[in-house]
Amino acid sequence: MASPAAALPSDHEPVPPPDPQAIRACLTPDVAAEFDAEWEIVLDKAKASKDLTPVHELLAKWRHFAYTELRDPGSYFRLLATAARTLATGQAPTGSISGDGMKALIRQRLVRWVYRLVVYPEAQEQIAALPDEALNGGPIQAMNGLARTGPIRLST
Secondary structure: OOOHHHOOOOOOOOOOOOOHHHHHHOOOHHHHHHHHHHHHHHHHHHHHHOOOHHHHHHHHHHHHHHHHHHHOOOHHHHHHHHHHHHHHHOOOOOOOOOHHHHHHHHHHHHHHHHHHHHHOOOHHHHHHHOOHHHHOOHHHHHHHHHHHHOOOOOOO
């Protein structure tokens, strides 16, 4: 079997579906072993609790790891190494932004989305057709709020 790293996906390669076989197919053997270990733990918990929520959460998390691993092989273990280094030193990685910086970036993007709705009404249908999870609910909720309550006031 060819290694996932052997054939990088195109720019239009979709995120794998939340299916364990599809996720595993995207992973190198070392990363697949990590997935398998976590999969077994979550399955045991789901059997005991009769609740599949943790299984769905695991698949949602790992499908994005799988996609990233396809695009940039080794990224999963680099992420773990960066997290360990950050926890050990207490220092954020080079190039990181603060929590306030992240909030400002989110605010800036939200304003752009709202602007598109106001200036380009034809974009409303396209944006409204996006599933909430595509945008983590934020802009969609904000746009719905704008339609109901008028201008959105962004505070710091």
